[in-house]
Amino acid sequence: MKILTAAQTRALDQATITEQGLTSAQLMERAAQALLFWFYGQYGYGRVPADTLLLCGPGNNGGDGLALARLLHEANYSVRVALLPASRYSPDWQHNRQRLPAAVPVAEISAGALPAISADTVVVDALFGTGLSRPLAGLAAAVVAHLNQAQARVLAVDIPSGLFAEASQPADSAVVRARHTVSFGLPKLAFLLPQNAEFVGEWQVEDIELSPGFIARTTTPWHYTDAATMAGQLPPRPRFSHKGTFGHALLLAGSRGKMGAAVLAAGACLRGGVGLLTAHIPACGYDIFQNSQPEAMCLSDAQPDHISELPNLKPYQAVAIGPGLGQHAASSSVLRQLLEAASQPREKTGPPLPLVLDADALNLLGQHRELLSLLPENAVLTPHPKEFERLTEPARDDYHRLELLRDFAQQHRCLVVLKGAYTCLATPGGELHFNSTGNPGMATGGSGDVLTGLLLALRADARLLPFEAVRLAVYAHGLAGDLAAHETGEAGLVAGDIVRHLGPALSRCSQRAQNTK
Numbered sequence: 001m002k003i004l005t006a007a008q009t010r011a012l013d014q015a016t017i018t019e020q021g022l023t024s025a026q027l028m029e030r031a032a033q034a035l036l037f038w039f040y041g042q043y044g045y046g047r048v049p050a051d052t053l054l055l056c057g058p059g060n061n062g063g064d065g066l067a068l069a070r071l072l073h074e075a076n077y078s079v080r081v082a083l084l085p086a087s088r089y090s091p092d093w094q095h096n097r098q099r100l101p102a103a104v105p106v107a108e109i110s111a112g113a114l115p116a117i118s119a120d121t122v123v124v125d126a127l128f129g130t131g132l133s134r135p136l137a138g139l140a141a142a143v144v145a146h147l148n149q150a151q152a153r154v155l156a157v158d159i160p161s162g163l164f165a166e167a168s169q170p171a172d173s174a175v176v177r178a179r180h181t182v183s184f185g186l187p188k189l190a191f192l193l194p195q196n197a198e199f200v201g202e203w204q205v206e207d208i209e210l211s212p213g214f215i216a217r218t219t220t221p222w223h224y225t226d227a228a229t230m231a232g233q234l235p236p237r238p239r240f241s242h243k244g245t246f247g248h249a250l251l252l253a254g255s256r257g258k259m260g261a262a263v264l265a266a267g268a269c270l271r272g273g274v275g276l277l278t279a280h281i282p283a284c285g286y287d288i289f290q291n292s293q294p295e296a297m298c299l300s301d302a303q304p305d306h307i308s309e310l311p312n313l314k315p316y317q318a319v320a321i322g323p324g325l326g327q328h329a330a331s332s333s334v335l336r337q338l339l340e341a342a343s344q345p346r347e348k349t350g351p352p353l354p355l356v357l358d359a360d361a362l363n364l365l366g367q368h369r370e371l372l373s374l375l376p377e378n379a380v381l382t383p384h385p386k387e388f389e390r391l392t393e394p395a396r397d398d399y400h401r402l403e404l405l406r407d408f409a410q411q412h413r414c415l416v417v418l419k420g421a422y423t424c425l426a427t428p429g430g431e432l433h434f435n436s437t438g439n440p441g442m443a444t445g446g447s448g449d450v451l452t453g454l455l456l457a458l459r460a461d462a463r464l465l466p467f468e469a470v471r472l473a474v475y476a477h478g479l480a481g482d483l484a485a486h487e488t489g490e491a492g493l494v495a496g497d498i499v500r501h502l503g504p505a506l507s508r509c510s511q512r513a514q515n516t517k
Contacts (some may be wrong), residue, residue, distance in 0.1 A: 064125025247460025437478025446495025
């Protein structure tokens with residue numbers, strides 16, 4: 001699913017109107033109907049809020065609010081409307097103002113007559129949409145401050161008023177703090193960034209049949225990976241497969257006191273469908289690993305507490321390094337040797353050896369940035385924001401971090417998985433893919449090690465292209481966490497639960513989408 005700019009979204013609306021022979025008012029009616037269905041979903045047909053206030057600005061966002069007010073009134077909701085005065089109103093605003101029944105109370109907002117809002121009021125924020133180009137000021141800012149102070153249940157139409165769709169607004173700007181946001185057709189970039197969570201609340205996208213042709217031909221660096229995107233992305237296994245069909249992977253992981261990371265990564269790799277797995281670990285972890293992961297082969301390092309040797313890489317189709325590795329100088333030397341070896345074409349004709357770098361491997365890269373020049377093409381890096389900062393620089397805000405992420409992936413020709421809510425995958429071609437799966441219960445030790453193991457398994461599978469494998473791993477990892485949380489609850493979730501649910505998650509990604517039209 002694509003994520004468009006505000007300007008592209010306006011062009012999408014116009015293309016829909018032209019292609020489908022609509023008026024702009026008819027498209028607005030679709031949006032209002034979608035909002036009405038949201039109300040039905042929240043309150044049902046017979047149980048309605050005692051007081052619903054619609055705050056309507058002078059543009060088309062306000063027109064959406066006026067159309068919704070009429071539909072809610074017709075559905076027997078108790079509604080009232082407060083209008084933000086302006087010198088000009090959009091034509092569709094005027095159309096819907098004329099259609100509003102006289103029985104709906106309407107008041108014009110002024111500095112001395114702000115609308116009454118209690119904590120029990122349901123407020124529809126239809127003041128300003130994605131066309132906003134400067135911070136709110138004057139009466140509009142006063143209305144937003146009044147609304148936020150009331151702590152009412154707020155539904156934002158398309159985007160919370162005052163929030164920019166794809167850029168940061170100045171500090172201390174007036175922005176509506178919504179509990180829910182309903183957008184139309186496609187999500188907004190602003191919804192996916194931590195700094196905007198307090199404004200957006202829980203968000204969802206409603207289908208209003210916008211032009212699929214326009215969306216298909218419009219280019220954007222931003223994408224949203226959802227269930228429809230991932231349906232059928234895991235190829236079925238051929239009947240005459242054998243363990244060599246799905247690759248032999250090497251895991252370099254573990255140090256004294258951190259063998260759990262190696263065990264979790266190995267378990268995820270095995271559950272991810274790898275044909276063969278060999279783990280190279282320090283001698284102190286040999287018994288632990290052999291007892292916990294009998295399906296894997298194990299190479300013991302000469303050093304008892306950390307990894308100091310790089311095995312022969314010839315047997316392997318992919319290598320991961322980092323979980324529980326530690327930052328010993330000898331392990332740093334192993335990382336350098338691995339990067340130097342992997343950057344060379346295999347057998348002089350094949351692509352570089354696929355690599356996955358996580359945890360302490362990333363910390364070592366941050367300490368020795370000269371190693372970044374050795375990264376082979378399509379290497380996979382999986383930093384959390386602090387680890388990414390060590391590789392680049394501190395970000396001014398979440399939007400700046402996305403710029404740094406995109407530049408880094410392009411400069412080093414690698415795939416970077418920036419972990420967090422809506423984990424973002426950056427590609428060498430400059431695309432950013434935000435993930436839809438996962439939950440706060442996955443913010444637990446070992447969750448990243450599980451992702452590394454799954455990435456290793458899918459990068460060892462020659463049937464998948466690099467980008468396909470990484471996007472699939474990120475999505476399936478989050479989906480496994482969602483399946484696990486359904487059983488354990490978010491607070492009770494541990495990384496081992498994610499490993500146990502990788503099989504069912506990948507199975508869902510092997511199923512083709514059902515065509516319901």
